[in-house]
Amino acid sequence: xxxxxxxxxxxxxxxxxxxxxxxxxxxxxxxxxxxxxxxxxxxxxxxxxxxxxxxxxxxxxxxxxxxxxxxxxxxxxxxxxxxxxxxxxxxxxxxxxxxxxxxxxxxxxxxxxxxxxxxxxxxxxxxxxxxxxxxxxxxxxxxxxxxxxxxxxxxxxxxxxxxxxxxxxxxxxxxxxxxxxxxxxxxxxxxxxxxxxxxxxxxxxxxxxxxxxxxxxxxxxxxxxxxxxxxxxxxxxxxxxxxxxxxxxxxxxxxxxxxxxxxxxxxxxxxxxxxxxxxxxxxxxxxxxxxxxxxxxxxxxxxxxxxxxxxxxxxxxxxxxxxxxxxxxxxxxxxxxxxxxxxxxxxxxxxxxxxxxxxxxxxxxxxxxxxxxxxxxxxxxxxxxxxxxxxxxxxxxxxxxxxxxxxxxxxxxxxxxxxxxxxxxxxxxxxxxxxxxxxxxxxxxxxxxxxxxxxxxxxxxxxxxxxxxxxxxxxxxxxxxxxxx
Amino acid sequence: xxxxxxxxxxxxxxxxxxxxxxxxxxxxxxxxxxxxxxxxxxxxxxxxxxxxxxxxxxxxxxxxxxxxxxxxxxxxxxxxxxxxxxxxxxxxxxxxxxxxxxxxxxxxxxxxxxxxxxxxxxxxxxxxxxxxxxxxxxxxxxxxxxxxxxxxxxxxxxxxxxxxxxxxxxxxxxxxxxxxxxxxxxxxxxxxxxxxxxxxxxxxxxxxxxxxxxxxxxxxxxxxxxxxxxxxxxxxxxxxxxxxxxxxxxxxxxxxxxxxxxxxxxxxxxxxxxxxxxxxxxxxxxxxxxxxxxxxxxxxxxxxxxxxxxxxxxxxxxxxxxxxxxxxxxxxxxxxxxxxxxxxxxxxxxxxxxxxxxxxxxxxxxxxxxxxxxxxxxxxxxxxxxxxxxxxxxxxxxxxxxxxxxxxxxxxxxxxxxxxxxxxxxxxxxxxxxxxxxxxxxxxxxxxxxxxxxxxx
Numbered sequence: 023x024x025x026x027x028x029x030x031x032x033x034x035x036x037x038x039x040x041x042x043x044x045x046x047x048x049x050x051x052x053x054x055x056x057x058x059x060x061x062x063x064x065x066x067x068x069x070x071x072x073x074x075x076x077x078x079x080x081x082x083x084x085x086x087x088x089x090x091x092x093x094x095x096x097x098x099x100x101x102x103x104x105x106x107x108x109x110x111x112x113x114x115x116x117x118x119x120x121x122x123x124x125x126x127x128x129x130x131x132x133x134x135x136x137x138x139x140x141x142x143x144x145x146x147x148x149x150x151x152x153x154x155x156x157x158x159x160x161x162x163x164x165x166x167x168x169x170x171x172x173x174x175x176x177x178x179x180x181x182x183x184x185x186x187x188x189x190x191x192x193x194x195x196x197x198x199x200x201x202x203x204x205x206x207x208x209x210x211x212x213x214x215x216x217x218x219x220x221x222x223x224x225x226x227x228x229x230x231x232x233x234x235x236x237x238x239x240x241x242x243x244x245x246x247x248x249x250x251x252x253x254x255x256x257x258x259x260x261x262x263x264x265x266x267x268x269x270x271x272x273x274x275x276x277x278x279x280x281x282x283x284x285x286x287x288x289x290x291x292x293x294x295x296x297x298x299x300x301x302x303x304x305x306x307x308x309x310x311x312x313x314x315x316x317x318x319x320x321x322x323x324x325x326x327x328x329x330x331x332x333x334x335x336x337x338x339x340x341x342x343x344x345x346x347x348x349x350x351x352x353x354x355x356x357x358x359x360x361x362x363x364x365x366x367x368x369x370x371x372x373x374x375x376x377x378x379x380x381x382x383x384x385x386x387x388x389x390x391x392x393x394x395x396x397x398x399x400x401x402x403x404x405x406x407x408x409x410x411x412x413x414x415x416x417x418x419x420x421x422x423x424x425x426x427x428x429x430x431x432x433x434x435x436x437x438x439x440x441x442x443x444x445x446x447x448x449x450x451x452x453x454x455x456x457x458x459x460x461x462x463x464x465x466x467x468x469x470x471x472x473x474x475x476x477x478x479x480x481x482x483x484x485x486x487x488x489x490x491x492x493x494x495x496x497x498x499x500x501x502x503x504x505x506x507x
Numbered sequence: 508x509x510x511x512x513x514x515x516x517x518x519x520x521x522x523x524x525x526x527x528x529x530x531x532x533x534x535x536x537x538x539x540x541x542x543x544x545x546x547x548x549x550x551x552x553x554x555x556x557x558x559x560x561x562x563x564x565x566x567x568x569x570x571x572x573x574x575x576x577x578x579x580x581x582x583x584x585x586x587x588x589x590x591x592x593x594x595x596x597x598x599x600x601x602x603x604x605x606x607x608x609x610x611x612x613x614x615x616x617x618x619x620x621x622x623x624x625x626x627x628x629x630x631x632x633x634x635x636x637x638x639x640x641x642x643x644x645x646x647x648x649x650x651x652x653x654x655x656x657x658x659x660x661x662x663x664x665x666x667x668x669x670x671x672x673x674x675x676x677x678x679x680x681x682x683x684x685x686x687x688x689x690x691x692x693x694x695x696x697x698x699x700x701x702x703x704x705x706x707x708x709x710x711x712x713x714x715x716x717x718x719x720x721x722x723x724x725x726x727x728x729x730x731x732x733x734x735x736x737x738x739x740x741x742x743x744x745x746x747x748x749x750x751x752x753x754x755x756x757x758x759x760x761x762x763x764x765x766x767x768x769x770x771x772x773x774x775x776x777x778x779x780x781x782x783x784x785x786x787x788x789x790x791x792x793x794x795x796x797x798x799x800x801x802x803x804x805x806x807x808x809x810x811x812x813x814x815x816x817x818x819x820x821x822x823x824x825x826x827x828x829x830x831x832x833x834x835x836x837x838x839x840x841x842x843x844x845x846x847x848x849x850x851x852x853x854x855x856x857x858x859x860x861x862x863x864x865x866x867x868x869x870x871x872x873x874x875x876x877x878x879x880x881x882x883x884x885x886x887x888x889x890x891x892x893x894x895x896x897x898x899x900x901x902x903x904x905x906x907x908x909x910x911x912x913x914x915x916x917x918x919x920x921x922x923x924x925x926x927x928x929x930x931x932x933x934x935x936x937x938x939x940x941x942x943x944x945x946x947x948x949x950x951x952x953x954x955x956x957x958x959x960x961x962x963x964x
Contacts (some may be wrong), residue, residue: 045747048594048640052632054607058558058731083556084888125819128809133874135881154885168902187826191777195673209896300775302671303663335601347659350667370667372659387776389799401606408608408627411557506848 029096036089060411065424065434067465068262070270072245078252078261081417085155087254088417089162091169091269092148095242098215098360099280104230105215105364106222108142111238115140115149117178119167127164136161138168142220145360146429147242152418155255159264172239185226187501188274194414194493194500197298198370198471201305204294204496208466209311209364216301216363217506218432224498228505251424254417282361287311293380293487296496297473303366304376306473308383312365313457315358315430321443321460322451323356328402329452330354330390330460331367333403337386337499338367346382348375356459360430367460373472377479380467384485389464393453536891538901538911539734542743544724549741550901550911552729554894558628560730563898564638565906567725567754568718570698571691571836578662579698580706582615582715586657588622589613593644596652599671600637607633615696618835619906625895628731635744642724643748646715651708658703665697665742673776674793674947681784684768684943685839690759692836703952720751725905729898761786761837764941766964771946771956778825780845781852783859785942787840790833791907796920797932800838802829803879804871804929805842805862810878813842821858823850835907840937852946852957855869860963870926880921886917 068076097108116139118124133140136153138161149169153161203219210217222230237421250269252261288310313319318467324332331338331354342352352369367387413419414437427436467486469476481488494500528655541549569648570581575892591597606613609626611634624634669675679695686693726745727738763786788794806829817824844855890896904913946956 046636046639046743048636051595051599051603052636054627057608058628060558083893086885086888086892124817125810129878132808132810132882133878135883135885137885149596152885152889155887168845181819184822184847185825186779192673192825195776197671296663302666332535333605335598335605339597343660344656347656348663350660350664369665370671372663372666401602404608405605408630409610409625411559411627412610412625415557415559416889444792503849507850 044501057408060414062414066256066258070250070266072272074245074248074269074272074273075428076250076252076262076265076427078256078258079256079420079424081253081420082107082255085255086417087151087155087158087252087256088152088421089151089165090148090251090421091165092146092249092251092425093242093244093247093430094146094429095238095247095277096143096145096147096281097220098144099242100215100218100222100226101503102213102227104234105218105226106186106220107145107226107234107238109220110186110222110227110230111141111235112140112147113182114174114179114227114235115168115213115239117182118173118175120166120171120173124175127168131161131164134161134164136164138165140168144216144220146425148248149469150418150421158256160350162264162268169243170272171267171314174232174235174239181230183227183230184506186221187505189221190224190227190497190501191506193497195305197301197305199250200298200493200496201307201368201468201470204296204470204491205307205309205365205466205468206364207496208292208294208468209288209309210285212271212325214285216282216285216359217363220392232275242277244277245269245272247277248272249345249428251428253421253424284313285362289464290464291463291465291467293467293469293480293486293488294464294491295473295477295480295488296468296470296491296493298470298493299472299474301470301472302373303370304373304379304476305370306315306376306379306383307468308367308387309466309468310365310459310461310464311362312356312358315363315364319455319458320358322447322455324406324442325399325402325447326390326394326452326455327354327356328406329394329398329458330386332400333405337389338369338383340369341382341386342369342379346375346378348372348379352383373475376469376471376476377483380469380480380483380485384462387460387465390460391462393449396449399447399449399452401448403444407444407486410440446469463475508749513691518955520552523872526555533625535880536897536901536912536914539738540911541738543721543742543745545745545746545748546720546753547745548725549738550725550727550905551732551737552727552897552901553732554732555730555731557894558731559894560626560628560631560635560728560732561894561898562624562638563727563729563895563902564624565725566620566622566719566900567618567723567906569616570618570694570696571617572696572718573691573698575688575694576702577646577706577710577833578694578702579653579696580694580702580710580714581620582698583654583661583703583706584615584711585615585622585655585710586661587649588641589656590653591648592641593647594640595637595648595649598607600641603633604637609634614691616834617692617696620836621899621902623895623899629858631728631737632740632744635740635893636662637792637937638726639744639748642719642745645719646712647665647707648712649708654706654711661697662700662703665703666957669697674774674780677770677780677782677945677947680770680772680945681782681839681841681943684770684788684945685764685784687762687850690762690835700874714749717756721745721748722751722753727898727902727905727911728896729901759836764943767941767944767959767961768942769946769964771948771953773950773953774947776947776949778845778848779946779948779952780843781859781957783942784843784945785840785937785940787831789835789837791917794932795833795838797837798831798936799922799930800876800879800921800924801933801937802831803839803882804866805829807879807882812866813844813859816862817844817855817856818891823847824855846955851955852948856944856957858962860960863933863937867930868936870930873926874925875923877930883921919922
């Protein structure tokens with residue numbers, strides 16, 4: 023396998039001939055040839071002696087390796103009184119191990135030129151390693167040390183906690199942060215983990231102790247709850263013994279299964295107006311509860327959302343940016359998770375046109391209730407499928423896709439069948455999911471802006487009940503001086 | 508500034524291509540170069556890893572070429588490049604590319620404007636048609652109405668990225684304080700609201716005729732291509748683009764501040780933030796690489812000097828960064844730190860100046876330098892993973908050094924950087940030279956600003 027691309031420099035400088043000076047035919051755009059096929063290496067499966075599944079995809083054009091070690095537990099496991107526990111556990115994994123202090127660990131990693139970090143998502147936690155093949159042995163030893171033997175020093179928790187209290191303060195300055203947090207909160211409520219910011223709320227941050235963190239790690243970080251993903255310049259023969267040496271002694275234990283509270287879809291339309299005096303723009307988010315990552319509607323939704331607000335030429339961006347000039351950009355997103363995640367549509371618009379922008383959003387939600395055109399369908403399906411290979415350029419991005427396969431238990435042929443599944447989505451399928459998921463009459467509408475300049479226009483729309491809030495209503499009481507110093 | 512899907516271009520912190528981690532290997536990115544009769548410079552690089560092709564077209568014009576009263580014109584112009592040309596009706600540029608599986612965008616800096624498309628290899632002709640059509644025939648379909656819509660979009664970009672952004676005005680204030688009025692980095696790429704309002708249809712036409720010529724452009728195509736075929740396709744689509752006048756190089760005398768300048772700005776923020784900024788050598792010139800290494804030693808990672816003291820040990824700062832905004836006429840070196848609640852910026856500034864003085868007097872330890880170099884090596888490899896990033900780097904190397912395959916020379920600068928030389932540039936450009944100290948503080952809390960230091964100011 024190639025360790026590096028080593029080639030001889032060859033620069034040829036010459037001039038074109040002046041022959042054939044006729045102009046090209048510009049009457050029609052050149053048509054693309056048949057789409058190239060994506061030839062990925064096969065996904066390989068292994069098992070360590072303690073049962074941990076290892077998923078490998080080889081890629082040898084550059085001497086890089088990406089490793090992900092994940093467990094099936096994340097922010098969705100945060101207790102209601104300890105929101106932020108999963109992400110704070112991950113942050114504290116970066117603060118030293120049983121044998122290395124926080125600074126010693128960071129120095130050892132940086133000196134290798136490696137990147138090692140811990141993370142917590144909604145339904146998974148773990149750590150990522152990015153390094154060169156040449157440093158893999160040393161980097162893997164550090165990586166496993168962090169995953170298996172974090173020390174959770176109390177003094178580091180004091181600092182990490184203050185950083186988060188300070189972030190809660192800083193969010194008060196950030197209208198987009200306020201709008202995003204509020205939209206999740208009104209969809210899911212405080213009783214559901216999806217309703218709180220992943221870094222935690224003021225109550226959670228106050229109550230989380232080193233014991234809680236240790237407990238979270240002890241509860242979920244077990245071999246029987248784990249999987250390892252490897253992508254890059256290495257074969258199974260080489261990597262499995264290395265993983266056996268570093269992760270082979272990881273033991274198993276029973277892991278509890280946690281079901282989050284039931285959620286209730288938005289009923290009617292409510293506008294939540296958060297006052298941000300002097301704001302030059304209003305942040306607008308329309309929100310509904312969407313659906314799960316494992317829905318059979320997944321591919322139809324991808325196509326529909328691309329047309330509505332996913333692509334640059336989507337209806338929302340075309341309307342609010344290109345036709346009206348109200349915003350720098352408008353779009354929409356289905357955030358797919360294990361349980362139904364949010365559907366949101368967003369734009370930051372000039373204060374003076376806040377009410378007009380709300381009307382245009384509603385026009386597009388109503389418009390998508392009718393069949394899309396063939397041209398729109400073709401463009402969306404081509405855009406989604408033909409650019410799909412771009413996601414396979416970097417080892418990090420490929421590893422992310424493999425982690426998704428693991429968490430949602432998608433089949434190995436998922437990547438290869440993606441194109442076929444997108445291309446099989448019909449106009450009827452698009453109509454079906456737009457009518458099912460985009461319900462213009464039942465939406466939460468969050469607006470963060472200068473209330474005295476936008477209130478009247480919004481009230482005159484009679485779009486729904488209007489509730490007035492402050493940043494503190496959204497973010498909770500500010501941390502005390504003692505918590506911040 | 509971007510035409511904008513979802514990203515805003517911030518000063519490029521510290522993006523550099525570097526070498527394979529295995530020490531002595533030579534890494535080359537083989538390029539072929541051609542010059543068309545109309546003056547367009549073409550650079551081709553083959554990489555067959557994935558069936559993708561990246562086009563990257565630089566026009567050597569940015570906000571530095573603007574005239575007073577028309578700031579923001581280069582970036583507004585960039586937006587108008589997507590509004591159709593003689594053979595591409597309004598709206599079709601993006602629609603056709605998306606239908607062919609292509610991504611596209613553009614960005615404007617002080618020094619240049621770049622346009623790029625990433626497409627499946629089978630669709631390579633489409634972006635060649637689109638780019639050549641707007642290079643040759645943009646103005647044929649330009650209208651005052653198109654200018655008006657994009658003027659509003661750009662004003663909203665300014666609101667979103669600067670006016671409505673906590674601390675968003677900092678880079679604008681720093682540039683107007685660091686540079687005198689007639690120096691081209693004095694005004695921001697985004698432009699002022701007044702100038703954006705004033706920009707006229709005829710300004711757009713004049714700008715196009717002067718700067719959007721093939722002789723002022725360089726086109727890089729990287730990815731799964733055949734060099735011979737691609738060259739022929741470029742020749743086919745660009746041959747009817749008329750050549751323009753050569754733009755003479757303008758030389759600027761880099762100004763030096765004769766005194767430290769302190770600025771205090773009240774903003775809708777909770778925490779005060781300190782910005783220290785200095786004028787630094789232009790990109791790829793002597794001292795530039797050493798200052799990049801210094802930025803790592805000062806604020807790259809937990810063990811860097813400023814992070815360790817301010818954030819980790821004393822815990823009086825929420826964050827600290829150090830980086831260069833590397834530019835063509837001269838660069839800027841920044842140190843930025845946000846105070847924790849209850850701490851004034853004077854306290855942060857004292858420690859930052861202490862650490863800069865120390866680094867300026869005593870050469871860094873070999874391990875500190877090597878740690879920085881090793882991290883940069885992996886950043887280099889990471890950039891080689893993406894054909895789009897590689898294409899843009901090739902173009903930057905070509906425009907600024909004349910050599911698209913400058914990778915090894917770039918590397919050499921860091922390999923040969925010595926600890927005492929790092930110390931010297933820190934002393935010369937950050938220690939002794941005058942700079943700007945900007946305090947952004949919560950409204951009504953100017954008491955938290957960094958106060959005048961009688962010894963220094």
